[in-house]
Amino acid sequence: MIRTRRAAAAKNLLRLLCASGLIMLMAAALNFVVDPLQIFRPARLFAAMYSQDSRMQNAGLIRSQDFDTVFMGTSLAIHFRQSDIDRRLGVRSLKLAMSGSNSHEQGFVLAAALARGAKRVIWEVDDWIFCDAPDIEANVYLPADLYRRNARGVASYLFSGAMARESAWILARSIPPIEPAVARLTTEALFKFPLSRVDDINTISPGSNVSEAYNANKTRAAFAHITDPVGSRFLAEGYDYDAMVRNFERDAAGLIAGHPDVQFDVYLPPYSILQWVAMRDASPSTLKIVYDFTAYVARRLTQFPNAKLYDFRAIREVTHDLSNYGDVIHHSPAVDLKVLSWLAAGDYVIGRTAPTASLDQLKAQVEAYRVER
Amino acid sequence: MLFNSYPFIFLFLPVALLGYFALGRLGNLAPVIWLALASLAFYASSNWQFALLLLASIAFNYVVGLLLISARLGSRLRFAALAIGVAGDLLVLGTFKYAGFLAANFNAIFSTGLTVNILLPVGISFYTFTQIAFLVDAYRGNVARYALPHYALFVTYFPHLIAGPILHHRDMIPQFERAEAKRPDAHLILCGLIIFAIGLFKKTCLADGIQPLVALAFGPNTPSFDQAWIGALSYAFQLYFDFSGYSDMAIGISLMFGIFLPLNFNSPYKAVNIIDFWRRWHMTLSQFLRDYLYIPLGGNRRGRVLRYVNLMVTMALGGLWHGAAWTFVIWGVLHGLYLCINHAWNNYGPAIGPRHAPAADLAAFVLTFLSVVVAWVFFRADSLPSAITILSRMADPTQIIFGRAEMIAAVFVAVYAGIAWFGPNTQTIMGYDHRNRTVGEALGAWRMRPAFLYAGAAVLAFGILGIQQHSEFIYFRF
Numbered sequence: 001m002i003r004t005r006r007a008a009a010a011k012n013l014l015r016l017l018c019a020s021g022l023i024m025l026m027a028a029a030l031n032f033v034v035d036p037l038q039i040f041r042p043a044r045l046f047a048a049m050y051s052q053d054s055r056m057q058n059a060g061l062i063r064s065q066d067f068d069t070v071f072m073g074t075s076l077a078i079h080f081r082q083s084d085i086d087r088r089l090g091v092r093s094l095k096l097a098m099s100g101s102n103s104h105e106q107g108f109v110l111a112a113a114l115a116r117g118a119k120r121v122i123w124e125v126d127d128w129i130f131c132d133a134p135d136i137e138a139n140v141y142l143p144a145d146l147y148r149r150n151a152r153g154v155a156s157y158l159f160s161g162a163m164a165r166e167s168a169w170i171l172a173r174s175i176p177p178i179e180p181a182v183a184r185l186t187t188e189a190l191f192k193f194p195l196s197r198v199d200d201i202n203t204i205s206p207g208s209n210v211s212e213a214y215n216a217n218k219t220r221a222a223f224a225h226i227t228d229p230v231g232s233r234f235l236a237e238g239y240d241y242d243a244m245v246r247n248f249e250r251d252a253a254g255l256i257a258g259h260p261d262v263q264f265d266v267y268l269p270p271y272s273i274l275q276w277v278a279m280r281d282a283s284p285s286t287l288k289i290v291y292d293f294t295a296y297v298a299r300r301l302t303q304f305p306n307a308k309l310y311d312f313r314a315i316r317e318v319t320h321d322l323s324n325y326g327d328v329i330h331h332s333p334a335v336d337l338k339v340l341s342w343l344a345a346g347d348y349v350i351g352r353t354a355p356t357a358s359l360d361q362l363k364a365q366v367e368a369y370r371v372e373r
Numbered sequence: 374m375l376f377n378s379y380p381f382i383f384l385f386l387p388v389a390l391l392g393y394f395a396l397g398r399l400g401n402l403a404p405v406i407w408l409a410l411a412s413l414a415f416y417a418s419s420n421w422q423f424a425l426l427l428l429a430s431i432a433f434n435y436v437v438g439l440l441l442i443s444a445r446l447g448s449r450l451r452f453a454a455l456a457i458g459v460a461g462d463l464l465v466l467g468t469f470k471y472a473g474f475l476a477a478n479f480n481a482i483f484s485t486g487l488t489v490n491i492l493l494p495v496g497i498s499f500y501t502f503t504q505i506a507f508l509v510d511a512y513r514g515n516v517a518r519y520a521l522p523h524y525a526l527f528v529t530y531f532p533h534l535i536a537g538p539i540l541h542h543r544d545m546i547p548q549f550e551r552a553e554a555k556r557p558d559a560h561l562i563l564c565g566l567i568i569f570a571i572g573l574f575k576k577t578c579l580a581d582g583i584q585p586l587v588a589l590a591f592g593p594n595t596p597s598f599d600q601a602w603i604g605a606l607s608y609a610f611q612l613y614f615d616f617s618g619y620s621d622m623a624i625g626i627s628l629m630f631g632i633f634l635p636l637n638f639n640s641p642y643k644a645v646n647i648i649d650f651w652r653r654w655h656m657t658l659s660q661f662l663r664d665y666l667y668i669p670l671g672g673n674r675r676g677r678v679l680r681y682v683n684l685m686v687t688m689a690l691g692g693l694w695h696g697a698a699w700t701f702v703i704w705g706v707l708h709g710l711y712l713c714i715n716h717a718w719n720n721y722g723p724a725i726g727p728r729h730a731p732a733a734d735l736a737a738f739v740l741t742f743l744s745v746v747v748a749w750v751f752f753r754a755d756s757l758p759s760a761i762t763i764l765s766r767m768a769d770p771t772q773i774i775f776g777r778a779e780m781i782a783a784v785f786v787a788v789y790a791g792i793a794w795f796g797p798n799t800q801t802i803m804g805y806d807h808r809n810r811t812v813g814e815a816l817g818a819w820r821m822r823p824a825f826l827y828a829g830a831a832v833l834a835f836g837i838l839g840i841q842q843h844s845e846f847i848y849f850r851f
Contacts, residue, residue, distance in 0.1 A: 010559035012826055016566065019830030020837070027838050161578065161838030185781070 028158040034167035036193055038064035039146065039157060046174040049166075049193035050201050054078070054098045055105070056192075057201065059146040062113050065198065067094035070113045072106050073124025075099040076269045076329065078202045080336050088340040091120060095201065104133035105142055107251035112147045114259055122343065123252075123266045125297070126329075127290045130247040131238035166193050204333055214332035215323050222327035223274040223371070227282045235283040244293050253300055256307050265343060266301055267310035268294065270335060273319045275328040276366040287366075291359065298355035309350040311358035312342060314365055374418045376569075376622045377576050377840050385415065389531075390562075390629055397555030404555045405522045408630065412531035416496070423494040426465070431528050433461055434504040435521060441511035442518050455512040459505055466501045469494055474697030496535040498694055500528050506665055507542050516542065523549045530632075532623040536616070538637040539657040545632070554631030564803055564813040565628030570833035571799045572621025577839030580615035583607045583789055586782050590763050591753055597774045601766035603782045608753045609746045610789040613642065616655070621799045633810050636800055642745075642793045645737045647711040648719075650745060662691050681716070685709035695752070700760060704751040711744055 034046055037060030042048070048064075051057040069091035071080060077097035085093040096109050106129065110121060136144050145153030157163060169191050173182045195201060204210065226235060256264050279287035301309040318324055324332050342348055350358060374381050389411040396403040417424035437458035441451055469491055476489040507524075510516045519527070519542070527545050528534075548554060590596045590604020620637035627634045641654035651659045667687040673680040685706065692705015725733045747764065754760035766772065775783075799805065805812045 006559045009563045013559055013563040013566065015823075016563065016826055016830045016833065019827050020570075020834040023831055023834035024838060027834070159838060161835055162841070164838060 024159055027161065027164040030167045030171075031158045031160065031163050034170050036060075036163060036166045036170055037146075037157065039149065039154075046170050047196060048198070049170050049173070050195040050198055051192045052195070052202050053192060054096070054202060055101075055142045056146075058096045058098070058109055059112075059143060061094055061096065061198070062109075062116055062147070063149075065094050067092050067113075067116075067118060069093040069120040069122060070110060070118045071095040071097060071122045071124075072110055073097040073269075074101050074126055074129060076126060076331070077124035079204050079333060080340075081199055081203050083199050084337060084340060085122070088337070088344050089122075090344075093122075094118070097124065097202070099202075101129065102131075102133040103129045103247050103251035104136055105139065107255050108136050108142070108144065109147065110255060114255075114262055118262065120263045121265065123264060124269050125252070125266050126269065127244070127293055128238070130244040130251070130293070131240070132243075133247045133251060162192070166191060169193070210332060210334075214326045214330075216325075219272055219274060219322040219325040219328060220372075222325075223278055226328065227278050235279055236286045239286050239289045241289050241292055244289070245296060248293075248297060248300070252297075253304075256301075256304050260306055262306060264301075264304070264307040265310065266307060267339070267343065268313050269329075269339070270312040270315050270318045270331060271329045272322055272325045272331075273365060273369050274322065274371070276362065277369050277371060278328060280366055281371075291363065295356045295359055298350050298359065302350060302352040302355050309355075310343065310348050311350055311362075312339065312348055314358050314361040315348065316365065319365075320369075374415055376619065376626070377573060377836075379840065382837065385411075386626065386629075390557075393630060394555065394557045397557075401550070401552050401555060402520075402522060405526050405549055408531075409522055409526040409529055412526065412529035412534060415531040416529065416534055419495060420492075423497075426494055426497075427500065427529065430462070430465065430500065430504065431525050434458060434508060434528075435524050437461075438507055438511045438516065438524070439518070441508065442516055451512060455508055458508040462501050462505050462508075466497060469497055471693075471697045499537050499539060500534065502539055502661055502665075502694075503528060503542075506539075506661060509665055510542065519546050530627075532627040532632075533634060536619050536623075537655075537657055538620055538623065538635050539661050540634070544635060548632050551631075556631075558631055560813065561631055562629045564805075565625045565630075566833070567625070567829040568628060568799055568803055568805065568812075569622050569625030570829055570836050571802070572618040572623075572625055573836030574832045574839070575614040575618030575621060577836050577841065579789065579792070580611050580618055581839065581841060583611050583614075583785065586785065587611055587753070589779075589782065590750075590766075591755075591759075595762060596766050597772045598766055598770045599773050599775045599779050599783070601763050603779060603786055605746050605750055605763065605767060606786045606790070607782075609642075609749050610786070610793060612749065612753075613638075613793060614789075617799075624799075624805070628812065633807050633812075635807050636805070638798065639800070640793070640798045642742055642790075643738075644741050644745075645734055646741055647708065647715045647744065650741055651708075651712070658691070658694075662687050666690060677720070681713045684712050684716070688712065699757055700751045700754055703757065703760075704748050707748045707751065711748075 032040065035041060035043070036049065036051075037057065038048065039060050040063075042064040069085070069089070071077065071082070071085055071093050074097065077095070078099055080095055080097070082093050082095050085091065085095070094113065096113060098105060098109070106123075110123075114121070136142065143153060143156065146157055147153070169182065170193060173179055175182075204213070252266075256262075276287065279290065298309055298311070301307045313319065318331070318335055318338065324335050326332070348358065374385060376382075389408070392407050392411065393404045396407050413424055413428070416427060437454055440446060440454045441458075446454065470493055472491055473489045476487045479485060480487045507516065507527075523546050524542075526549055527540065527542055530540070530545070533540050584607075586607035587604050589600040589607070590602075591608065592604075596604060617638040624634045624636070635657055637656050639653040639656065641650055644650035644653050667683055670683040670686060671679055672683060686709075688709030689702055689705045692701045692703070692708070695701045695704070747767075750763050750767075751757075751760045754763060803812055804814050
């Protein structure tokens, strides 16, 4: 009796394992056919959909999009529209900016994009991206193997239930009778691929209230927050000059030197003056590290024939107008367009003969600025 | 190493099982040693230094346990040995878990600038409690002399080591000593695999699935009334499916080795009062706190007032056991208060007539659930002020957004509530009976119901497909 039961159980165990394997294979097949990230081919059978999760989405964009220019940066560069970049700079761009990204992530993604033939890089560079740049293999948010498209990366993509859910959703959105209903139900809270246009990835939607998001009150409130006794502790977090230089050499200088045929247009973004004043008042040692580090970056980048450094940090009419900001660093879409204009016109380029001239201007502005209480 | 990871499912577990049953042919001891070594490897894979601490803790407690079991010591010396053993355990736990907390409070009062940063060894609360129970029972004369390999396996046994269930030596070591457990039993492996699959599905599909909605309340933005409720409810369900999923996985894995682990959850959100809730939620912790804290404090034997005091002390310490933060203490105190009110109601409250019983039961069920959700806000919040902010938003219906995203999220939460309130739990589905060591007695009927088997296969497949790269169990932190 017990033996019969065990034999039946063994048979059932085998059935269960086989059926599980089959279901997983079916999910993998669905992911392969729909290919939400467009890793294997640009979307043809099904409507292309895009995710706001740029660390994941970029792996597919690099594979599926036509581009000659890459736009990289942190949240400071995330709201740019590719169509604006293309129009102002006369390029075919691909925006790969990632919120909160560090230099190692940016360097890794840029290298993957350059391997696909990009000839120009526009790179928004913040000093803090060089503070802490851990190994890419230890980064659980960036699917490095998917960028490399090795067996592990492809397997993790194909055998992903979350991706299979997205595939099924995209499949449903491609069936005409139910497409409108599915589209209405598509919300980012539940589905990771809610966008149908690549130009809309991480941009501010046209209907949103820009003046509510970017105004002087918010900027001053952010300043008050980061200079209070609790917030000011974070101002100095992770700043170590030697480590920053090491990370810069590995992730930026190394990449530029390794791609002599690619033009690198690096820019230091126009933070509000309050960002600098916060450091001046609450953490002067951090401010000195940032000054010293960016002086080093300026000297170093001007040595490369294929690199240009733009310094927008001391443009008073922008940085002193607090209504341009949502906090002490993040500028409005209007400033996005100004940045593109300056890049197009070649304004504020750092020269080899005076690499710290604009930094000296910034220092003077920071020194002179008095906060309205 | 996580249960919800490919290396564990496709490498560690099959190798551990194969080695265990292969060595089972050689005798009764070799598989025990193998499983203890495998468990140590499992633990050391995340941090080998902490494995040394675990080994030292086992050696210390085993030696103290031997002294207590030995009849040669006089009663005063035995008590001294117990005191040294328990104090040693609490000292290690206190150093690793509470030193930073104490330093932060000391600093807040005296502004000393003192900071202590000590990495918390995974599972230290669980293996410390397990061994304190062993020492106390040894002192009480309730422990037979155990062989070191069996004791070491009892502490390190990898299905429970990281996040419980909190095991009892009297339940586990006799099972480790049984020769039958060393022979593969396809029935137990099949049942264990399905229980594991259910747990994995709960974790990777249900708990991880609802996790993004938790940020509506506990994220960086101040929530509206609806967002605060959706986020708080989402956390209540995330925590339940996460932790009960882990417990199911532990039970399922252990069953494959022929070892029955105690149940840790019994549909806690179906509870109709707080006493009932604590008989259903983290049951092994409740039993531990009752047997080794509440009863030694006096329990209900010293009058009603002291009973309530004992309840409050037990629950406050239970809260502190979960984490070194005031939010956990408040959570524990709140539950202590709930329990006191519940006991007081039982003693002094009006009797409900049978006519009103269904309505009263429904009201009690709703009140219990809401009370638990309110307490979870303290449990989850980063700080007391943020918990207060969220709770104040939950109490302020003037601030409502309820846009499309909130509506869909509310539907999502309702589905989870439906599963938690009306769905059968794992032990009901599988007929798991820990006390009688039986499971899947209805297995014979499965041949007539292949749909059940294939549903199990689908649950396993979706559970594996749902594995994400960055998804720890919430209770790993405790």
